[in-house]
Amino acid sequence: MNEFQLIARYFEWPAPNAELGVGDDAALVSVASGKQLVVSADMLVEGRHFFKDVDPDRLGRKALAVNLSDMAAMGAIPRWFTLALALPQVDTHWIEAFSRGLRAMAEEHGVTLIGGDTTCGPLTISIQIMGEIDAGAALLRSGGKPGDDLWVSGPLGGAAAAVMHRQGRAVLSDSVLAQCELQLDLPVPRVALGQCLCGVASAALDISDGLLGDVAHLCERSGCGAEIELAWVPYPDAINELSTDLLQEAILAGGDDYELCFSVPAQQRETMQELKSSIGLPLMRVGRLVAGEGVRVVDLNGQVRTLSHAGFDHFA
């Protein structure tokens, strides 16, 4: 099978929301008037972002999910994406499963594959995603104000626990491992939540590098600091199997869960309660933005600790 047959067979899908999809030198799409185009790219490299033996169907889903998560973090409606793929060889079983998973995730979110590039090389999946949003409505990292509550969209640390197990740093029981691997391999992008947060949240991002590191990014952009109450940060019960140190590292510095973290003015707590029940996600308040800079963690003993680096290991 040559490159063109491979593209036609696995990556040429119906493109109902594009004027021109796969097959020409470029695609054509239209953005409705009054909307802004929201653009982001995320790359997955074998050995760095995923393990060599990962199920290709899951990998296809995840490659798009991490991009959808960036749309969620902006509050955007995801619409189109391109796929740049480097493959070490043409393994049709692998490509078939990868394209099936990718397509399932795309259909679930109504996003259309409109083009890409395919080449031979070390396995790399690079997706650029495009979405739409009402002009001026996007959720930025920069809008947070001291006094705002800090929220997360769900339990953290499950994916990191799976990585710890795979790296031999922790030993999880089979059932806990299966649950954590699901979290690692099949993150659920919080797309609907992101859209609901427009006009409610003052700032938002998705947690891809760990809660502490990502809150630090939000703080830098917003020109403020943050305090996180460790006791309030939700995590899956199952990871209580980890030692205390690894548990804290997983929930504070693990990133692959792809939950959203966002700041909301404290006057909006009632709105947040309503949103929490209508959207059916375990949204949790985990702290607050404060004047100054840096991220502090109030630990389980009520001691305030200051973060000097992105990881929990580096507390001063």
Ligand code: ADP
């Ligand atoms: P060009 O020669 O202009 O670089 P290609 O031969 O790379 O074009 O691609 C032919 C068509 O197939 C283009 O429309 C391109 O967007 C699309 N395409 C290539 N690779 C992929 C892919 N992995 N997924 C989706 N579309 C692809």
Ligand code: MG
């Ligand atoms: Mg090309």
